[in-house]
Each structure stands twice: as C-alpha cells, then as structure tokens.
Amino acid sequence: MPARTGQQFLDGLKASREIYVGDERVTDVASHPEFSGAAEELAAVFDLQHAEAARCLVPDPETGELINASHLIPRSREDLFKRHAALEVCAEHSVGLMGRTPDYMNVTFAGFAARPDEWAQKGNEAGAENLVAFQKELRRKDLSLTHTIIHPTVDKAQGDVPRAGNDVALQKVGETEHSIIVRGSRILATLAPFADEMAVYPSYPLPEGADAFALAFSIPMTTPGMKILCRDSYSAPKNAHDFPLSGRFDEQDAFVIFDDVEVPKERVFINANLAAYNTVMRTSWSPNIMQQTMIRAQTKLEFAWGLANRMLKCINGKNPAAQEMLGEIWSFAEFARSAIYASEMQAKEYPGGVWFPDVRPLHALRSSLPFWVPRVNEIIRLLGSHNVFAAPTEAQMRNPELKHLIDRYLKGAGDVQAEERVRVYRLAWDFVGSALASRNEQYERFYLGSGARNRQTHEMFSDPTRANRLVDQFVNIQPQDAKGGSACPQAA
Numbered sequence: 001m002p003a004r005t006g007q008q009f010l011d012g013l014k015a016s017r018e019i020y021v022g023d024e025r026v027t028d029v030a031s032h033p034e035f036s037g038a039a040e041e042l043a044a045v046f047d048l049q050h051a052e053a054a055r056c057l058v059p060d061p062e063t064g065e066l067i068n069a070s071h072l073i074p075r076s077r078e079d080l081f082k083r084h085a086a087l088e089v090c091a092e093h094s095v096g097l098m099g100r101t102p103d104y105m106n107v108t109f110a111g112f113a114a115r116p117d118e119w120a121q122k123g124n125e126a127g128a129e130n131l132v133a134f135q136k137e138l139r140r141k142d143l144s145l146t147h148t149i150i151h152p153t154v155d156k157a158q159g160d161v162p163r164a165g166n167d168v169a170l171q172k173v174g175e176t177e178h179s180i181i182v183r184g185s186r187i188l189a190t191l192a193p194f195a196d197e198m199a200v201y202p203s204y205p206l207p208e209g210a211d212a213f214a215l216a217f218s219i220p221m222t223t224p225g226m227k228i229l230c231r232d233s234y235s236a237p238k239n240a241h242d243f244p245l246s247g248r249f250d251e252q253d254a255f256v257i258f259d260d261v262e263v264p265k266e267r268v269f270i271n272a273n274l275a276a277y278n279t280v281m282r283t284s285w286s287p288n289i290m291q292q293t294m295i296r297a298q299t300k301l302e303f304a305w306g307l308a309n310r311m312l313k314c315i316n317g318k319n320p321a322a323q324e325m326l327g328e329i330w331s332f333a334e335f336a337r338s339a340i341y342a343s344e345m346q347a348k349e350y351p352g353g354v355w356f357p358d359v360r361p362l363h364a365l366r367s368s369l370p371f372w373v374p375r376v377n378e379i380i381r382l383l384g385s386h387n388v389f390a391a392p393t394e395a396q397m398r399n400p401e402l403k404h405l406i407d408r409y410l411k412g413a414g415d416v417q418a419e420e421r422v423r424v425y426r427l428a429w430d431f432v433g434s435a436l437a438s439r440n441e442q443y444e445r446f447y448l449g450s451g452a453r454n455r456q457t458h459e460m461f462s463d464p465t466r467a468n469r470l471v472d473q474f475v476n477i478q479p480q481d482a483k484g485g486s487a488c489p490q491a492a
C-alpha cells in the first residue's frame, strides 16, 4: 500500500490496543471524545498528501509507487528541498502545533536506513539489515509511528540513564528462538493513541554494564503486554469558533509500560548491544531529523507573528511598544527561516551517498527555541490583555438576544466586525493560554532534550577553531609582538 488516505489511517486505529486515558480503557480511539478531534486532523494530514501530491509525493525508489517525501532517503540537495516542501505542507496544517505528525518518524527512519554502515558496526549487522527492511515496510505501508527514547527518571543523582540493577527502565529479560522479551517502561510516547507502531531507539549513551537496556526495535501497538497510559486529555470539544486549536490538535503524550513484551527478532535493530547503541545516533540523526523539527517550529513562529499582527489590527493597537514586540516575534521567525535555509544550502554528502543538512544552524536553533517560544507566548499574552477574555462563545454569538449587542459592543477598530475580533482573540488564547497551549510550551522546552542540555552539548561539540584564532590575536602574542611587532601573527 503506498501513501495512505485519511480513511485508511483511521481504519488502522481500530485494531485492539491497550490505551488508557482518565479512568477508562479506550476501545475505539477514532470515535473517543478525547481523541476524535486529533484523529480527524491526522486523517486530514494523510489526505493532504494526495491533495498536495505535487509537493508531498515522490516515487518509491524500488517500486515506483507514490510515497510521502518524508520517507525519502535524500541523495542530493534537491531531495532535501523536495522533502522540505512535503514537511511544510504537514506543518502548516496544524500551524506547527503537532510536533509528532507521522513525518517526524518517517524522516527519522529514512535517516537511519540511509546509514546502514553506521548501524552495522560493533557486530550489529543483523540489526542493520532488519532496520533497512523495516524502513521499506514503513514507507510502503505508510505507517504512523510513535517513539520512546527516554528512560524514566527514578533518582537523578544516579544519572540520566539506567545502570545494571535498575528494574524500572525498559530492558531485555529473555530470548526465544524467534523473539526477545522486554520488560520495563519508557517515556514519553507522543502520538501513541494515533500510532500503528511503537519505535524504541537510543538517546543518551549508556554506561558500561548496561547492555540489557541497549535496545532498538519497532512493534505494532497491538502487541500484547504493551500498556499506554495517556496524560490527561487537553482536547476541547470540536468547535472551530470556540476552540480553534485545542479542539483539533491534541496529539497526546503517554507513559509506556512493557509488561513482558515479545519482540520478533526481525523487528530488533539493536539487541542488547551497548557499543552499537552508543554510536548509532552520533553523526547523522541530528542533522537529518532537525530539518523536520525546525520547519515545524518555524511555521509556528510565523503563525504567531501573523496572529499577533491580526490581534493588533483588530483594536488598532500598533503603538511603538507593541510594534517592537511584533518585531521580536518576526525576528525569531526570520532567524529560524534563515537557519533552515542555511542548513539546506550547506548540506553535505555523508558516506553511502546520502545528503543531510548542515547541523550547525539547526543546533543553534534547537538551543534557542526553548527560550524563544515561551517569550513569544508571553508577547501574545501581553498584546492580548483582557481582550482574550472578552470573546464570547459561538452559542453566545448566535443567540438572537445577544447577537446584535455583541456586534455593537465588541466591534473592533476601523471595519473590523465583532465576529472577526472575537475569533482572533479566542484563537490567541487557545494558542497561549488553554490547557493544550500550556502542554505545547512544555513540549517546545523538552521535546528534543531540555534547552539547557542542548546549549551545553552543542557548545561543547562545536568547532572552536575560528573563535580561538580570533582570541589568539590578542592573547597568543610573541615577545617581539609585545615590543611593537604585529599583534596579529595569523593574519600574516
């Protein structure tokens, strides 16, 4: 089956799986009131790839069937541009609010399968073969994947990753002829109720002796023993006027328990192999996946800029202070756009003829966004002030006894009617103030590691050659320079 339709995606969610939300076990995700809004929107994303086929679909390199470009293994800069277009279509649908639409994992696995040489190291040849075969299946069946790469926190003083003896984190506890048995828990499976499969792969390196935790695999959500504990739902009733965002885009996040789960060997990509686990994510993963994450984030920033402008238009509120705040949002959006552009233009070829963007601008962006997004939200709150609450519901707007009064007393500046003003300010509150908005801010702070950790890591591994040279002009002075010679030996 090539690129799926929305209906095919929804049909796939019907198979029995163990999903809990609130105080109930969910039997039908697509029709459940807490999930139906997001299920419909994700179905719309699948339909969108057909409606926007020229931007989204490319032929499978082996079968010729049309697949989403997010599955593409980029073999040139042009392929990265093609993928960019498809990622942008997806991001625009939720204005970047859904971070883990299936394209996220499509890009991840395309990147993994692009580098079987990396995965086949340290005695992991069979795992690499399984991974390449799985990526073919993923793209041809157009599956929706969730993933858990983080080990649960028990005692931070013991470090961020499990050591031998930890009985909480997901680990291998047995093996049969055709499968391995895994037990334990992982966090945090965003999109879990809307996924066909659960993927597990490495994150932070594990210490010596932690081989049992060194796992990578993918299994259907229907696999017995896998329990999905969703956080409280922030999905509001589906009403485009009252809850334009939170009625549609709660992608969910879940804690996952593997209660002695059997993973078929052909789906195991790393089988308790510490050396492989600690190396496969080192070079290609970041530049590859961050093209998706940053196109999504940039879309959200640009939406925020547009929204803030519209809020001010409604009340003719563009005073210099407000304009400055608009400029702040614009600069974030523009920095993000430019960084993505730079990363694609400076893309380079990796072993095996695969192309990934330049990681440097993307790392800088990833380090900045956990601080920019909360500031953008703050600006929208500041610009919104009381207006976000003087915004009646659809029922009030349609009430014949109220409508003419609302039209009169909530009209905006110039020719802005009450209807537009109310919709804009309700949209603003749903973007920054609703329960889903609060979750979304948390997402931006943590979804690829915390901002603090990203800043430290990226700074540590960046090339300091030029920075050092600039400083050395003043510090690394030879005795004769100090007596009046050139203070800039390298410039000679």
Ligand SMILES: Cc1cc2nc3c(=O)[nH]c(=O)nc-3n(C[C@H](O)[C@H](O)[C@H](O)COP(=O)(O)OP(=O)(O)OC[C@H]3O[C@@H](n4cnc5c(N)ncnc54)[C@H](O)[C@@H]3O)c2cc1C
Binding pocket: 100, 147, 148, 149, 150, 160, 187, 188, 189, 190, 191, 253, 439, 442, 443, 446, 447, 448, 449, 450, 451, 452, 453, 456
């Ligand atoms: C909404 C949401 C969705 C998510 N979705 C997924 C998903 O789909 N799949 C998945 O696998 N994971 C997901 N995650 C998990 C995410 O990957 C982790 O939350 C992330 O790695 C951060 O975890 P941590 O507690 O280890 O953070 P840490 O980096 O330990 O940060 C915790 C706190 O400590 C601070 N801190 C950290 N290091 C330092 C330091 N050296 N000095 C000073 N302060 C420091 C940070 O600023 C932060 O305040 C999601 C998380 C959230 C919140």
